[in-house]
Amino acid sequence: MLTQEENDLLTYTSPGTPGGALLRQYWQPVALSEELPESGAPLPVRILSEDLVLFRDDRGRPGLLGLHCSHRRADLSYGRVEDGGLRCLYHGWLYDIHGNCLEQPCEAAGRDFRHKVRHPAYPCQEFGGLIFAYMGSGEPPLLPAYEALNAPPGHRLVTKILHECNYFQANEGNLDPSHVSFLHRQSNVPQNLKRTVKGSDGRLPLSLYAADMAPEIETEETDFGIRIFSIRKTDEGRTFFRVTNFILPNLATIPGPMSGDGYNLYWHVPIDDTNHWRYDIVFRRSAPMDEKDIQRNQEILDELTADHKPIRNKSNRYLQDRESMKTWSFSGMGRIFNVQDTAIVEGCGPIVDRTQEFLGPSDKAIIAARRMVLRAIRDLDAGREPPHVIRRAEANRFPHLMIVSEVIADGSDWKSYWKNKFTAVNQYEGQSP
Numbered sequence: 001m002l003t004q005e006e007n008d009l010l011t012y013t014s015p016g017t018p019g020g021a022l023l024r025q026y027w028q029p030v031a032l033s034e035e036l037p038e039s040g041a042p043l044p045v046r047i048l049s050e051d052l053v054l055f056r057d058d059r060g061r062p063g064l065l066g067l068h069c070s071h072r073r074a075d076l077s078y079g080r081v082e083d084g085g086l087r088c089l090y091h092g093w094l095y096d097i098h099g100n101c102l103e104q105p106c107e108a109a110g111r112d113f114r115h116k117v118r119h120p121a122y123p124c125q126e127f128g129g130l131i132f133a134y135m136g137s138g139e140p141p142l143l144p145a146y147e148a149l150n151a152p153p154g155h156r157l158v159t160k161i162l163h164e165c166n167y168f169q170a171n172e173g174n175l176d177p178s179h180v181s182f183l184h185r186q187s188n189v190p191q192n193l194k195r196t197v198k199g200s201d202g203r204l205p206l207s208l209y210a211a212d213m214a215p216e217i218e219t220e221e222t223d224f225g226i227r228i229f230s231i232r233k234t235d236e237g238r239t240f241f242r243v244t245n246f247i248l249p250n251l252a253t254i255p256g257p258m259s260g261d262g263y264n265l266y267w268h269v270p271i272d273d274t275n276h277w278r279y280d281i282v283f284r285r286s287a288p289m290d291e292k293d294i295q296r297n298q299e300i301l302d303e304l305t306a307d308h309k310p311i312r313n314k315s316n317r318y319l320q321d322r323e324s325m326k327t328w329s330f331s332g333m334g335r336i337f338n339v340q341d342t343a344i345v346e347g348c349g350p351i352v353d354r355t356q357e358f359l360g361p362s363d364k365a366i367i368a369a370r371r372m373v374l375r376a377i378r379d380l381d382a383g384r385e386p387p388h389v390i391r392r393a394e395a396n397r398f399p400h401l402m403i404v405s406e407v408i409a410d411g412s413d414w415k416s417y418w419k420n421k422f423t424a425v426n427q428y429e430g431q432s433p
């Protein structure tokens, strides 16, 4: 349970809020690269309760500007991309990606005052199939070179999904290993609904989650966030061992279909305090995405509209089918986990009232993440840089950000198994478990 003040700190992200100041210390994804094709239209975007326009200038560089023209507030997303910037339709003022006003053609020669105009503009970078912006003050830090972003393009699939709720409660779902045994449980899926993706793809069966519904959960703090261990017993008495991660300030990783040879990275970016985008990056380390991966991704896309909204949504009660709940599906909300997660976190209300919760030991990771974020907010408020704001190239490597989903074959206990695994990856990197 949190106090109202703590809940507000975690969930309010508009300009001037302490939680919003924290998120603005980090690069945030603001669009998929594919949403902003070369020579495409400017894109109106709302991020952290700010109305903005994202565009590519005629050199292909992404720029993020205040949506409303500095002259008389026309909507710049209807503007023309030309002459090195974005030109307002109303009187032709021209802005470059840095917010400089290059032209005021409606003023007589020699009478313009463009040098006095400083239009709101945020620096952008394109990386890993996403366009990122830095919306904080001061020198932007480095964009974290997570393996999922750094991988060659063919090794990665990137999409996004609208959530009609606060960003923090949705990310808490990623830090909650026990819900997988319930919400996502399904067995004996009818033939016509079975995944079209066939064959072994390295994923462990869902039955492992059903076999032990009360996993042991342990957490530890790292320099990037919280490492979460979940340990389940299998029917054969072996150990099903997973490592997932909370990453400051609004990310998480789960094994996903790549089961450790890559992972899913989820980035929850507020549109405002009661809506957000979850950016999903799925990547494989050892090989490019194959037909099966693309097909699996298509099954997720089939649950979304062309503008990335879930077809199953609150207005149609997520098309919950109670007949299916009697036979194969715990949730009655189809097979796709992403949609089931969205239904739950939206159902908690636009902003979860955390003064009314009743947390237990299975919520350990969520408690740890909240503590860390609240501490980071207070650090920032006191003038200290929060953790995981990366300033040095040497610190921009993450071999210790490990994602695991395995049944421990040799019968060893999970702590020694983890120590060996971690050391094998990190021994040359100077990181210790």
Ligand code: FES
Residues within 6 Å of the ligand: 069, 070, 071, 072, 073, 074, 088, 089, 090, 091, 092, 093
């Ligand atoms: S309102 Fe944009 S140029 Fe006048």
Ligand SMILES: [Fe+2]
Residues within 6 Å of the ligand: 173, 179, 180, 183, 184, 337, 341
């Ligand atoms: Fe989930």
